[in-house]
Amino acid sequence: MNTKRELPHLWIGQGGRANRADALRLESILPHLQRVQRLSSGEWLACCPAHDDREPSLSLRELADGTLLWHCHAGCSQEQVGEALRKLAGVDTRRREPARRGLTLQEYARAKHLPIDWLR
Numbered sequence: 001m002n003t004k005r006e007l008p009h010l011w012i013g014q015g016g017r018a019n020r021a022d023a024l025r026l027e028s029i030l031p032h033l034q035r036v037q038r039l040s041s042g043e044w045l046a047c048c049p050a051h052d053d054r055e056p057s058l059s060l061r062e063l064a065d066g067t068l069l070w071h072c073h074a075g076c077s078q079e080q081v082g083e084a085l086r087k088l089a090g091v092d093t094r095r096r097e098p099a100r101r102g103l104t105l106q107e108y109a110r111a112k113h114l115p116i117d118w119l120r
Helices: 024-032 078-088 106-113
Strands: 044-046 058-060 066-072
Touching: 024 044, 024 058, 058 106, 066 078
Parallel strands: none
Antiparallel strands: 044 058, 058 066
16 A cells, blocks of 8 residues: 555544543554554554454544544444554543442431431
8 A cells, every 4th residue: 555645634533632641642552553554644544443444444643732533434433443442552441430438327327317226
């Protein structure tokens, strides 16, 4: 494939800013991708990890602020590509819920206006 090929500038997916702990970085993803090519424009082309890709269809570009942009020209959704890239980079993809602290027996009794002896 011609490495001087220019790709359309359709960038939808974003991996987050570089200063965030869960941000995707180009340097952490490229070693895990297949058939990686650097284009003359400075963008990268590789096989998309979100589908069984035999010809490179994933465009990647990192902005000056560290934001990673991607687009699968085969039609994968941004969510599918983002999830696959996060897995490759070892970034935790689980949604974090706020930590919940349970109540002590005394706190529960007070909140429910019950005698604590009834709860023991």
